[in-house]
Amino acid sequence: MFIDIQRAIERAKSGKLIGVVEKKSKMDSLSLVIPAETVNYDILSNMMRNGDRIYVSLLPETIGRLKIPFIPSANGLSDISFGVDIKGSKGSSPEDLLKTVKALSNPETLPEDLVVPGHVIPVRVSQAGVLEKPGIAEASLDIARMAGLSPVGLFTKIESRVTLSSLMEFLKDLDIPVISISDLVRYRLAHERLIERVVEATLPTKFYGVFRAIGYRTRYGNEYVALVKGDVRGKEKVLTRIHSECLTGDVFHSLRCDCGDQLEHALKKIEGEKRGILLYMLGHEGRGIGIINKLMAYRLQEKGKDTVDANLELGFPPDLRSYGVAAQILMDLGVKSIRLMTNNPWKIEELERYGISVVRYPLEVQPCPENVKYLRIKKEKLGHMFSTNFEFHHPGENL
Numbered sequence: 001m002f003i004d005i006q007r008a009i010e011r012a013k014s015g016k017l018i019g020v021v022e023k024k025s026k027m028d029s030l031s032l033v034i035p036a037e038t039v040n041y042d043i044l045s046n047m048m049r050n051g052d053r054i055y056v057s058l059l060p061e062t063i064g065r066l067k068i069p070f071i072p073s074a075n076g077l078s079d080i081s082f083g084v085d086i087k088g089s090k091g092s093s094p095e096d097l098l099k100t101v102k103a104l105s106n107p108e109t110l111p112e113d114l115v116v117p118g119h120v121i122p123v124r125v126s127q128a129g130v131l132e133k134p135g136i137a138e139a140s141l142d143i144a145r146m147a148g149l150s151p152v153g154l155f156t157k158i159e160s161r162v163t164l165s166s167l168m169e170f171l172k173d174l175d176i177p178v179i180s181i182s183d184l185v186r187y188r189l190a191h192e193r194l195i196e197r198v199v200e201a202t203l204p205t206k207f208y209g210v211f212r213a214i215g216y217r218t219r220y221g222n223e224y225v226a227l228v229k230g231d232v233r234g235k236e237k238v239l240t241r242i243h244s245e246c247l248t249g250d251v252f253h254s255l256r257c258d259c260g261d262q263l264e265h266a267l268k269k270i271e272g273e274k275r276g277i278l279l280y281m282l283g284h285e286g287r288g289i290g291i292i293n294k295l296m297a298y299r300l301q302e303k304g305k306d307t308v309d310a311n312l313e314l315g316f317p318p319d320l321r322s323y324g325v326a327a328q329i330l331m332d333l334g335v336k337s338i339r340l341m342t343n344n345p346w347k348i349e350e351l352e353r354y355g356i357s358v359v360r361y362p363l364e365v366q367p368c369p370e371n372v373k374y375l376r377i378k379k380e381k382l383g384h385m386f387s388t389n390f391e392f393h394h395p396g397e398n399l
Contacts, residue, residue: 003177003178003179004179004183005179005183005184005187006187007177008143008177008179009143009146009147010147011177012033012034012035012038012143012144012147012149013035013038013147013148013149014038015034015035015038015039015040015043016034016043016176017032017033017034017043017046017047017176018032018033018034018143018176018177018178018179019031019032019033019158019167019168019171019176019177019178019179020032020033020136020139020140020155020178020179020180020181020184021178021179021180021181022134022135022136022139022180022181029136029157029158030157030158030167030168030171030178031051031136031140031155031156031157031158032046032047032050032051032155032156032158032176033136033139033140033143033153033154033155034047034140034153034154034155035140035143035144035147035149035150035152035153035154036056036101036102036104036105036144036150036152036153036154037105037144037149037150037152038149039098039101039154040098041094041095041098044094044097044098044101045094046174047154047156048094048097048156050156050158050170050174051156051157051158052156052157052158053119053121053156053157054097054101054119054120054121054154054156055080055120055121055122055123055137055140055154055155055156055157056101056104056105056120056121056122056123056152056153056154057122057123057125057137057138057140057141057144057152057153057154057155058104058122058123058124058125058141058152059124059125059127059141059151060124060125060126060127062104062151062152063079063081063122063124065111066104066109066110066111066114067111068081068082068084068111068114068116068122069081069082069116070082070122070124079123079124080121080122080123080124081121081122081123081124082116082117082118083116083117083118083119083120083121084100084104084114084115084116084117084118084120084122085100085114085115085118085119085120086099086100086103086113086114086115087112087113087114087115089115089118089119091119092119096119097119097120100114100118100119100120101120101154104120104122104152105150105152107150123137125137125138125141125153126138126322127220128194128218128220128324128325129141129142129145129188130142130181130184130185130188130324131185131188131189131192131194131324131325131328132194132322132324132325133322133324134181134182134185134324134350134353134354135181136155136157136181137153137155139153139155139181139184140153140154140155141153142184142188143184181353182353185324185353185354185355186355189327189328189331189354189355193328194218194219194324194325194328195216195217195218195219195224195325195328195329195332196216196217196218196219197214197215197216197332198215198216198217199214199215200212200213200214200215201213203227205267207264207267207268207271208267208268208270208271209229209271209274210229211227211228211229211278212227212228212229213225213226213227214226214227214228214333216325216329216332218325222282222283222325223282223283224279224280224281224282224325224326224329225279225280225282226277226278226279226280226329226333227267227270227277227278227279227280228276228277228333229270229271229274229275229276229277230273230274230275230276231275232275232276232277232333232334232335233333233334233335234334235275235335235337236337237337237338237339237359238275238276238277238335238337238338238339239269239270239273239275239276239277239338239339239341239361240276240277240278240279240330240335240338240339240340240341241262241263241266241267241269241270241276241277241278241279241340241341241342241363242279242281242323242326242340242342242347242351243259243262243263243266243278243279243280243281244259244281244284244285244287244321245280245281245282245283245284245285246259246260246263246284246285246286247285247291248291248294249261249263250263255368255370255371256298256301256370256371256374257371257374258365258367258371258374258375261365261366262341262363262365263278265341265363265365266278266341266363269341269361277330277333277335277338279326279329279330281321281325281326284321286311287311287318287319287320287321288316288319288320288321289311289314289316289320293314293316296310296314297310297311297314298310300313300314306373306374306377306381307374307377307378308377308381308382318381318382319346319382322350323347323350323351323354324350324354326351327350327351327354327355327356328354330351330356331355331356335356336355336356336357337356337357338351338356338357338358338359339359339360339361340358340359340360340361341361341362341363342360342361342363343362343363343364343378343384343385343386344382344384344385345383345384345385346382346383348360360385362385362387364386364387364388367388376389
């Protein structure tokens with residue numbers, strides 16, 4: 001029983017549960033969602049009876065104000081905290097959890113009012129919500145915010161041992177309607193604008209011809225640059241590279257990664273076709289952890305860690321990047337169908353969730369002894385699509 005987003009918002013505002021479907025890696029999951037401000041004992045008992053743990057979605061400033069320690073989530077889409085309880089809580093009963101939920105949504109709650117660990121799980125959510133990360137935590141907070149309530153969402157994940165259709169029938173019996181995160185994304189894209197086109201200038205390059213350099217800024221201050229060659233508006237299967245900032249690889253030609261070679265290869269391909277887009281994602285350094293943390297990860301790699309384990313040891317998920325902003329920039333450029341130069345299946349999947357039609361254009365470059373382990377780990381642990389298994393070894397490959 002799917003309903004439209006506006007009806008879902010009205011339902012949430014009146015204090016009723018919504019089912020939310022999340023599609024990831026060709027699988028569906030279902031969660032129960034309600035704004036924290038409207039939850040009561042009966043609703044919370046229902047969520048505890050039919051779901052697993054109780055999660056509360058909070059903005060970064062709320063997490064910071066309450067000084068809640070957090071740990072990276074397994075999938076890297078949200079920062080999940082250690083559980084918390086309101087001080088004086090006696091356990092995990094609906095009464096106790098309700099007190100904690102209400103405390104987390106109360107702006108007057110102080111850090112000393114909470115104890116760690118506890119039974120309610122705070123999740124740190126981006127200001128941009130599903131327009132940056134299309135996940136259940138972001139959806140729950142967006143629904144609360146769109147309903148005009150405190151930006152604190154509440155959700156629980158329904159056990160997925162049965163089929164989605166069975167879960168849908170189960171919710172129908174409970175008179176709980178369902179929306180999809182994809183529908184919520186499309187609704188927000190149609191009614192909101194996350195990006196602003198700030199400036200456009202001509203950029204002649206030494207090796208790759210002339211581009212239009214278009215500068216974008218989000219409402220949260222992040223900046224991005226699109227290099228555009230030729231007429232792309234309304235065209236199908238535009239050759240496109242969405243390139244994560246990599247100071248070490250792009251500027252200093254580091255041999256630890258393949259980023260610089262991929263950037264040069266993509267620019268050559270676009271110049272060769274005389275039409276295409278290179279979207280340079282500032283802020284994606286080190287798969288989102290920043291240049292200083294990336295150098296710290298390098299130091300751990302020199303001691304034997306691989307690129308994924310180094311991020312985890314520093315307290316980060318393997319990959320913090322998201323592509324909602326990239327999708328909006330492509331739409332602003334008048335492009336909804338691309339040939340994407342990438343080896344990253346998650347990038348393709350997320351862009352498709354934002355309504356971009358994607359055909360993969362492989363972007364493999366020649367490995368070297370210094371980056372062979374890095375490329376192998378990207379294939380084995382991050383699922384990147386490479387045609388080689390990178391079987392050869394070298395004393396320096398831990399780098």
